[in-house]
Amino acid sequence: VAVAVEADGPERLARVRRAATALFDGADVDGPGIARPRFFGGLAFHEEATGRDPWADFPAARFVVPEAQVAFDGDDAWLTVTAVDAEADAETVDDRLDDLRETLESLDDAPLEGPPGVSDRHRTTSVEAWHESVDAAVSRIRAGDLRKVVLAQALEVELDRPAAAPDLLARLGGTYPDCHRFLVEPNGGASFLGATPERLVSxxxxxxxxxxxxxxTGRGDTDDEDEWLANELLGSEKDNHEHELVAETIREQLAPLSADIRVGDRGIRKLATVQHLWTPIDATLERDEHVLSLVDALHPTPAVGGLPPEAALDVIRDTEPFDRGWYAAPVGWFDADGDGSFAVALRSAIVEETLATLFAGVGLVADSDPDAEWDEVQLKYRPILDELERDD
Incomplete structure (x- = not known):
């Protein structure tokens, strides 16, 4: 890592932006836009980091400029080296660039490690506790205190051997090629990774x-069953209501910043184990903005938090018996121009040695059923769990 910036509290993204701007303003950058240095990182779901396991190494916000960055543009690949202060003379940077290029060119296409295997599982939420939590949340929604709230579960998994995080991420890429993959290792210990279908903002x-x-909803065993499930989802009053709350809020959050907002047709996003209702939303801003300002405006969306936001966050804090950490929070990158792309860290796990903690959540509205929501959580564990479990 060439540079690291950490911050917490309500102003964490503003503080990150100020530090990044100061660094970029003093940078001597050589190369096309695709190759220019970027900050990579993310933040915790809540404004303050608790420091509780397994998130002890993860602050409320952390962004880094890596010493080495590889970017792909079609058939081209760009290697960028960043050096700071005493190491920043041109000759040192050129030598480091040559060394890294030789290292990359010498890499073999080694076969990926197979799944490490699962020896034991521990749920942080029992079926009985889940029923109580969902019933309590639904009662508050029906009473008018909430419109929606997202409750999550965590699943602790003991592995037969340590998992290789890069290999796990690569295997996820094979199964979920259209998802946003991420891997964050703040101090070289615990690894937070996933393959999320949800982009927060680009x-x-x-x-x-x-x-x-x-x-x-799930995927069918046959094409006909799969299509039937998709049509049931498209026609579900409960799911469409939940979806519209999310779409409506995103439009409202973008409206003060936008000259034009375009909402596409609602459709189905199919993944390996589930399918989702999906509505694309694009906008043209009224003036120049930094992507971190948009992240700050949009997070947490009702797809991971709820409505009204503060009331939903209070329910989440009071109900969930674990720390969300960076789960369901923004992860991504930004550059010197303020452009960037962020995803929502779903279908994810934090892995350290032989312990993996998986996270999954569901949106609750007035007619949510605890058993159906429990089953949906189990479906959402599958992307990571499938890559941890051995086939034998």
Missing amino acids: LRGREVETGALAGT
Whole structure:
């Protein structure tokens, strides 16, 4: 890591932005836009980091400029080296660039390690406790205290051997090629990784891309069953209500910043184990903005928090018997122009040695059923769990 910036509290993203701007303003950058240094990182779901396991190494916000960065643009690949202060003379940087290029060119396509295997599991939430939590949340929604709240579960998994995080991420890429993959290792210990279908926001110039992803069902064993499930989801009053709350809120959050907002047709996003209701939303900003300002405006969306936001966050804090840490929070990158792209850290786990903690959540509305929501959580564990379990 060439540079690391950490912050906490309500102003954490503003503090990160100020530190990044100061660094970029003093940088001597050589290369096209695709190759220029970027900050990579993310933040915790809540404004303050608790320091509780397994998140002890993860602050409330952390972004880094890596010493070495590889970016792909079509058939081209760009290697960028960043050096700071005493190491920043041109000759040192050129030598380091040559060394890294030789290292990359000498890499073999080694076969990926197979799944480490699962020896034991421990649920942080029992079926009985889940029923109580869902019933309590639904009662508050029906009473008018809430419109929606997202409750999550955590699953602790003991592994037969330590998991190789890069290999796990690569295998996820094979199964979920259209998802946003991420891997964060703040101090070289615990690894937070996942393959999420949900983009929070992408900004290039004044053009914004985002969308509403909410409402879930499984995949069918046959094409006909799969199509039937998709049609049932498209026709579900409960799922469409949940979805519309998310889409409506994203539009409202973008409206003060936008000259134009375009909402696409609602459809189905199919993944290996689940399918979701999906509505693309694009916007053109009224003026120049930094992508971190959009992240701050949008997080947490009702797809991972709820409505009203503060009331939903209070329910989440009071109900969930574990620390969300960086689960369901923004992860991504930004550059010197303020452009960038962030995803929502879903279908994810934090892994250290032979312990993996998986996370999954569901959106609750007035007619949510505890058993159906429990089953949906189990479906959402499958992307990570499938890559940890051996086939034998």
